[in-house]
Amino acid sequence: MVQRHYNLPSLKMLATFECAARRGSFKTAAAELNVTTSAISHQVKSLEQDLGVALFERGHRAVELTPEGRELMQALASSFASLSNVVVDIRARQEMPQITIGVTTAVSTLLLTPLVTQFWRAYPDITVNQNVRDRPFMRPLQMDMVIEYATSKPKEDCVYLFGDELIPLCSPQFQERAPSNIEELAQSSLIHLEAVEKKWTNWAQWFEMLGYSGSIPAGQKVNNYTIALQLAQDGAGVVLGWRRLSKSLLDDHKLVPFSHHSIEAPGAFYLLFKDGARKRSEVQVFSEWLLGQK
Numbered sequence: 292m293v294q295r296h297y298n299l300p301s302l303k304m305l306a307t308f309e310c311a312a313r314r315g316s317f318k319t320a321a322a323e324l325n326v327t328t329s330a331i332s333h334q335v336k337s338l339e340q341d342l343g344v345a346l347f348e349r350g351h352r353a354v355e356l357t358p359e360g361r362e363l364m365q366a367l368a369s370s371f372a373s374l375s376n377v378v379v380d381i382r383a384r385q386e387m388p389q390i391t392i393g394v395t396t397a398v399s400t401l402l403l404t405p406l407v408t409q410f411w412r413a414y415p416d417i418t419v420n421q422n423v424r425d426r427p428f429m430r431p432l433q434m435d436m437v438i439e440y441a442t443s444k445p446k447e448d449c450v451y452l453f454g455d456e457l458i459p460l461c462s463p464q465f466q467e468r469a470p471s472n473i474e475e476l477a478q479s480s481l482i483h484l485e486a487v488e489k490k491w492t493n494w495a496q497w498f499e500m501l502g503y504s505g506s507i508p509a510g511q512k513v514n515n516y517t518i519a520l521q522l523a524q525d526g527a528g529v530v531l532g533w534r535r536l537s538k539s540l541l542d543d544h545k546l547v548p549f550s551h552h553s554i555e556a557p558g559a560f561y562l563l564f565k566d567g568a569r570k571r572s573e574v575q576v577f578s579e580w581l582l583g584q585k
Contacts, residue, residue: 460532
């Protein structure tokens with residue numbers, strides 16, 4: 292016979308005993324559990340045989356707990372009360388309105404996470420879950436919303452969030468090497484983002500939009516924009532930055548513009564909705580709140 296992990300009698304016997312002990316009557320316990328009185332008696336007798344002690348003193352009209360019965364009842368009452376509290380908490384969490392929004396690592400770190408913290412202060416009853424990844428999200432969308440950078444308006448149900456400006460960023464210390472012209476800028480220690488998502492503007496495209504067609508050194512290559520920003524903060528070189536997206540880093544003076552050169556981003560950030568998601572009140576509340584944070 293396989294030994295039970297907690298070395299306990301069956302939970303059915305324990306639950307039946309608890310009900311009979313709490314009610315002080317097999318008949319009343321039977322009514323609560325919607326079984327016959329003989330079924331209650333059978334379960335209690337089986338428990339007594341399992342434990343090797345009597346749990347009730349049986350009279351003609353009522354039953355009384357023995358010392359062992361009272362001891363077991365106290366333990367069960369405490370355990371069931373604790374279990375009940377956990378179940379209530381789990382159910383409450385599941386019943387709380389929840390939304391899921393997909394974002395890239397950079398958008399999560401620089402934009403959404405600070406905003407979600409503010410949102411929770413205003414709407415503590417709505418849970419916002421982030422699905423963070425640096426690859427394109429599947430179509431059709433599997434989550435309520437996605438923040439996506441696109442060079443043209445997406446086909447999905449969406450709203451425009453904001454446009455941005457692309458500028459070279461570096462640490463305040465690195466800024467001492469600021470170039471006097473675009474040719475010098477092109478020969479600086481550039482940090483290249485090799486993103487899976489091809490819609491992101493790279494250094495070659497950025498320089499081309501500014502009319503520069505000369506050589507660009509290979510520099511450092513990373514595949515994650517958050518890492519690229521951290522390298523720039525550490526003084527390792529110049530990263531192609533998004534002025535709006537990097538606002539917190541600029542405000543904290545962790546990054547500064549390396550030169551005056553800039554271009555308007557060829558795309559914009561949009562908030563995309565899964566089909567039918569906007570009908571849900573919690574999605575409406577969050578999306579309208581997010582749009583108001585411009």
